[in-house]
Amino acid sequence: MSTINDVARAAGVSVATVSRALRGLDRVSPQTRARVVQAATELHYVASPTASSLASGRTKVVAVVVPFLARWFFATVISGIEKALRRHDHHVLLIDLEGESFGTRLHLSHSMLWKRVDGVIVLATALDEQEQALIERLGLPVVTIGHRIRDWSCVRIDDKEAMRIAVRHVLDLGHTDVAYVGGVPDASADLQTPQDRARAFADTLAERGLGCPPEWVIESDWTAVGAARDIMAVLNGPSRPTAVVAASDEMALGVMAAARRSGLAVPQDLSVIGVDDHVLSEALGLTTVRQDVLCQGHRAGEALMRQLVDEAAATVDEVMPVQLVVRESTAPPPKTRGGTRVTNT
Amino acid sequence: MSTINDVARAAGVSVATVSRALRGLDRVSPQTRARVVQAATELHYVASPTASSLASGRTKVVAVVVPFLARWFFATVISGIEKALRRHDHHVLLIDLEGESFGTRLHLSHSMLWKRVDGVIVLATALDEQEQALIERLGLPVVTIGHRIRDWSCVRIDDKEAMRIAVRHVLDLGHTDVAYVGGVPDASADLQTPQDRARAFADTLAERGLGCPPEWVIESDWTAVGAARDIMAVLNGPSRPTAVVAASDEMALGVMAAARRSGLAVPQDLSVIGVDDHVLSEALGLTTVRQDVLCQGHRAGEALMRQLVDEAAATVDEVMPVQLVVRESTAPPPKTRGGTRVTNT
DNA sequence: TTGAAAGCGGTACCAA
């Protein structure tokens, strides 16, 4: 593979000129540029990214930090980020903080970022003081998604608003006995999304003079299996809700499945609503509050690029809209309070 | 931030010695190494990856090429890869080939890889001749996942075997009228997984002297919504199958939902089985043939690292086991052929 | 065991 020297020789100019010509800088005559470009093309020249990084101090790589990757939300956001960055000729370096064993999380370290990336995008993760200080010290521009940290740029939805919409939907249908899945587990005590959604659930009920017994507010690991397992006791309890609001679609789908297993028809006996609009929600007929996840990734990518180009670019706090999508999992409560228990297995 | 020079000065040795000491090479006296390590620690020294890459020619970065990211299978594989690589102090550079508009795909290019990565992992993508030649020319070690290319290393499952297991399961339950979702669409004509699974479906039926009318073999875009849409005609047709085999769990979940919409109970009126064991399959009670996706990522990462360390390392073709997981979506066919149409909406 | 010095392949400043 050829180097800048080969191109310079072939074009009969200096390496400095080749560098300028190829990067589209001015102060290069059209003729010269043409000669250089042609020589470069013929030699299949591609500048070594490591060499230019070393010389220029910019890597054209952005670290995307995720708590874990194999979740629809994260994968989708990253996809959006990737597409935004590639427009600006930048790349995604993945930093998955999920530890080897469940529940553990790696610490963001100096060596993961130092001289390796030009900026950082943090997905729905609460960084501790040390990690925040690290990024600050490294002088890296940051954009967070779904979770505000310091005064860094952030792209997100209004979680409270989203939950309010979900709760109001079931209340408007006439439900008064509403359970909640997605209470804040210890592991997420520092995350805004679980907190905000749980809080908004309670507040919105209160707003209408309703309440929810504590045993109907269920903590969850935010997975479908977990939610299905945990909601069972409530569904089979002596008195049960006529609607369940889940803090995410994945949990909502778990609840739907659990309901069917308990012989409850959705939405006749039990209404279920989620938040997110997961890929599978449409097919499975789940009513939900949609957020455009791909777009959030896009926006975050663009925001970071702006900060990269212009040191002084203002940090942003973009709040993306959400929208109720009514499908087949919600309906007015059954006439007979508590619903009719049917057996279909 | 300090450089190797600062450390050398602080430790009172040359930069060469610092380099050796810190990388754990031999020919450094224990005392010297200790002094260097201490100096480095005190200065919070971390070697510049770009500088060492330029000097050594190795980047410690691996390109992971995916057709698109926001799909459970891909995200999960990548998660496995990431964990394997990070053990060896290597990183994942994401290369998402999904184009801006649906159905288009970016071309893997020189500039994406050249001097940027030490190796490549290709996920379930058929690279064209040019792309293959490019990788070969660059001399990069490769591991593919789920799709064999040339004689490159590959980690995969036996797709035919997986499908055979799925089909046999429904046949063993007594079904004879079986439809298939996941016929090979044009866009995937060059992918082995859709082909192999479709082929094995037909072969396994034939093996038992059974057949499947062409209108029961449904092409699909491999999404849940798509499958739900496309299966409708079959479910509402004059004669309908008692079981549907889907080439993936995502499609199978779509079929389950479509069945319910058509007033068919699963599994009483219709059995549904998929392949993959998607995260949501357990919660939703889908019978499936499980593959361990995370592990495949892991293995691929390890295989690549081996080839990276040892140029002469043998290429591998690891075929991972699959396993039938019977849940609640399959049962013997209804007594009355064609099933009883019930209305529950 | 240690050090000196020549790269690695560009970028960017200063002269010309």
Place this chain on the structure above:
DNA sequence: TTGGTACCGCTTTCAA
């Protein structure tokens, strides 16, 4: 508009 050249920070012979 161009060229010369000093770095960028580390690795890696080759000598000492």
